[in-house]
Amino acid sequence: MDPKVDAFLEMLTVERGAAANTIAAYTLDLGEFAEYAAGQGCAAAGADAVTCQSYMASLHGRGLSARTSARRLSALRQFHLFLLREGVREDDPTSHLDTPRLPQPLPKFLAESEVDALLEAATRKPGRTGVLGRAALELLYATGMRVSELLSLPRSALGAKADVMIIKGKGNKERMVPLSSAAKEAAAALLAATEVHSRWLFPGRDPKQPLTRQAFFLLLKQIALEAGLDPARVSPHVLRHSFASHMLARGADLRSLQMLLGHADISTVQIYTHVQTERLRQVVEEHHPLSEGWNGPKQG
Numbered sequence: 001m002d003p004k005v006d007a008f009l010e011m012l013t014v015e016r017g018a019a020a021n022t023i024a025a026y027t028l029d030l031g032e033f034a035e036y037a038a039g040q041g042c043a044a045a046g047a048d049a050v051t052c053q054s055y056m057a058s059l060h061g062r063g064l065s066a067r068t069s070a071r072r073l074s075a076l077r078q079f080h081l082f083l084l085r086e087g088v089r090e091d092d093p094t095s096h097l098d099t100p101r102l103p104q105p106l107p108k109f110l111a112e113s114e115v116d117a118l119l120e121a122a123t124r125k126p127g128r129t130g131v132l133g134r135a136a137l138e139l140l141y142a143t144g145m146r147v148s149e150l151l152s153l154p155r156s157a158l159g160a161k162a163d164v165m166i167i168k169g170k171g172n173k174e175r176m177v178p179l180s181s182a183a184k185e186a187a188a189a190l191l192a193a194t195e196v197h198s199r200w201l202f203p204g205r206d207p208k209q210p211l212t213r214q215a216f217f218l219l220l221k222q223i224a225l226e227a228g229l230d231p232a233r234v235s236p237h238v239l240r241h242s243f244a245s246h247m248l249a250r251g252a253d254l255r256s257l258q259m260l261l262g263h264a265d266i267s268t269v270q271i272y273t274h275v276q277t278e279r280l281r282q283v284v285e286e287h288h289p290l291s292e293g294w295n296g297p298k299q300g
Contacts, residue, residue, distance in 0.1 A: 002034045004045035008082045017172045029075035049093040066100040107241040121227035128193045135190040143184035147236035151210045153201040158187050169262040233249035
């Protein structure tokens with residue numbers, strides 16, 4: 001690996017507090033670029049614009065998706081911005097590269113009745129598994145938090161009379177979110193049902209470690225099946241989208257959603273307005289007198 005790449009990854013870890021998954025992705029992407037640059041006779045930190053452009057063209061030639069290519073380009077740009085700031089380079093060879101066009105799929109979400117079905121299915125599960133499932137679902141749906149934020153919650157995050165919860169999000173940034181009565185009750189029930197001592201609200205098999213993402217995903221799929229839902233449609237991120245979509249449908253404003261979801265840029269949450277637009281379009285198509293297929297009252 002190019003030593004300058006190692007320095008960049010160290011900066012992400014130490015200064016920005018990047019998550020392990022983020023570091024792993026940058027390591028993979030920049031490692032591949034370093035190999036390509038070496039094949040062109042230069043180090044990653046010394047690649048010129050032609051090398052960067054030919055590398056991106058090679059990704060397209062290999063049939064990589066636009067999303068994957070865009071992620072690789074983002075890694076290159078962040079790396080070269082780092083080199084500029086550190087004075088290693090005086091130019092940015094990626095500045096004129098075009099970002100691959102990405103499709104803008106609407107976020108997938110569940111109907112409110114489907115969320116209710118999930119909660120009821122979790123309640124029916126016996127023992128601590130049901131209590132844990134109910135608490136996780138209530139907190140995810142009540143706050144819109146990410147699964148990584150949920151599983152890293154300490155027991156101390158839930159005070160006895162707390163009406164809000166402090167969530168540590170990306171980059172170790174903290175935000176406060178209000179808790180519904182149902183979420184507080186479900187989390188309190190989990191604490192009461194947890195016999196082992198652990199610093200985590202959702203402890204794993206080893207109480208010293210939090211519940212793993214894999215274990216939680218498996219539990220969520222089981223609950224989805226018991227709720228009569230397709231497990232492929234149910235994930236923590238779908239619940240996050242459901243929280244945002246249902247909030248917006250009931251009158252929440254985008255600025256509030258931005259704060260609750262922990263997004264730095266309000267443009268990130270504007271996609272949920274497209275969800276509402278699509279929903280209104282379907283209503284018009286189904287009910288407007290001039291829409292195709294409308295069977296309205298006939299004139300006598």
